[in-house]
Amino acid sequence: MNHLQFKRHRRLRRTDNMRALVRETHLHKDDLIYPIFVLEQEDMKNEVPSMPGVHQVSLNYLTEEMNELTSLGIRSVIVFGVPSEKDELGSEAYNREGIVQQAIRQIKKEVPELTVIADTCLCQYTDHGHCGIVRDGDIANDESLELITKTAVTQAEAGADIIAPSNMMDGFVAAIRAGLDEAGYSQIPVMSYAVKYASAFYGPFRDAAHSSPQFGDRKAYQMDPANRLEAIREAESDVEEGADFLIVKPALAYLDIMREVKDRFPLPLVAYNVSGEYSMIKAASANGWVNEREIVLEKLTSMKRAGADLIITYFAKDAAKWISE
Ligand code: PBG
Ligand code: ZN
Numbered sequence: 273m274n275h276l277q278f279k280r281h282r283r284l285r286r287t288d289n290m291r292a293l294v295r296e297t298h299l300h301k302d303d304l305i306y307p308i309f310v311l312e313q314e315d316m317k318n319e320v321p322s323m324p325g326v327h328q329v330s331l332n333y334l335t336e337e338m339n340e341l342t343s344l345g346i347r348s349v350i351v352f353g354v355p356s357e358k359d360e361l362g363s364e365a366y367n368r369e370g371i372v373q374q375a376i377r378q379i380k381k382e383v384p385e386l387t388v389i390a391d392t393c394l395c396q397y398t399d400h401g402h403c404g405i406v407r408d409g410d411i412a413n414d415e416s417l418e419l420i421t422k423t424a425v426t427q428a429e430a431g432a433d434i435i436a437p438s439n440m441m442d443g444f445v446a447a448i449r450a451g452l453d454e455a456g457y458s459q460i461p462v463m464s465y466a467v468k469y470a471s472a473f474y475g476p477f478r479d480a481a482h483s484s485p486q487f488g489d490r491k492a493y494q495m496d497p498a499n500r501l502e503a504i505r506e507a508e509s510d511v512e513e514g515a516d517f518l519i520v521k522p523a524l525a526y527l528d529i530m531r532e533v534k535d536r537f538p539l540p541l542v543a544y545n546v547s548g549e550y551s552m553i554k555a556a557s558a559n560g561w562v563n564e565r566e567i568v569l570e571k572l573t574s575m576k577r578a579g580a581d582l583i584i585t586y587f588a589k590d591a592a593k594w595i596s597e
Contacts, residue, residue, distance in 0.1 A: 473548030534579025
């Protein structure tokens with residue numbers, strides 16, 4: 273066989289030690305961001321039916337939930353509010369005593385070692401469920417920016433460490449950056465949902481956050497899944513407007529986009545491993561069709577390999593446990 277010319281790639285795969293030595297991608301606990309849903313309604317802890325293991329919690333269960341995260345070694349959360357009242361203008365989103373503002377204040381007071389990221393959008397707070405204000409059946413961009421900026425400033429006032437706008441209006445990074453600077457929060461970074469597709473993978477989240485649009489869909493502001501160059505334009509404008517982090521969302525069907533954004537823009541890149549991606553794995557594992565632990569670690573690793581530095585994931589608690597083992 274010596275005369276045959278071929279490469280022996282298997283030399284580097286022979287043992288656990290050898291594989292560890294040449295491993296290119298690593299998943300760390302510090303990469304993980306856990307999403308939480310905080311209910312304004314009192315004294316509730318509800319499991320989201322389509323997301324086994326994920327709960328919406330009232331303020332009185334919030335601290336224990338946060339302590340669980342820190343005990344697992346998770347250091348960042350992204351907070352979504354589920355308000356009791358909704359209206360046309362999403363007023364509860366920018367109420368200083370709104371549910372998200374209260375939740376942020378409570379976490380920063382009781383578990384100050386956690387980095388608190390505030391999701392900044394109107395859709396959980398509007399009665400029509402859109403991410404901006406509706407005018408003549410359309411989502412009014414510039415008028416929405418004003419309310420979104422007000423929301424971001426109240427979140428910073430409440431103590432948020434990072435503002436993460438997910439609304440997909442044009443110019444939201446510029447508007448929020450200006451609003452934060454003016455209010456004295458020039459040190460608070462913006463983690464932009466720069467590249468956010470109009471995706472069917474958000475279904476379970478909309479159950480959890482009660483944020484389904486009551487008419488139409490989000491295709492006039494979220495991106496068409498068929499587009500790649502548009503993702504570059506979206507990321508580029510957010511970088512110019514002063515974004516500190518870029519998010520690509522969803523994750524698994526968009527790893528190509530993640531790689532491209534990472535190669536072009538030298539900012540920390542965040543993968544949002546969304547609700548539908550979570551539910552599919554949960555359902556298949558509950559049926560015994562896939563090995564949950566192995567499939568989750570493989571998928572999270574693939575996001576890092578595609579260029580993500582950080583991952584927002586409902587699997588954060590399990591992943592943190594598995595990483596420690
Ligand atoms: C709302 C928002 C959504 C998600 C995060 N923020 C849903 C949407 O745009 O409909 C999705 C998260 C998930 O599916 O896990 N702006
Ligand atoms: Zn929204």
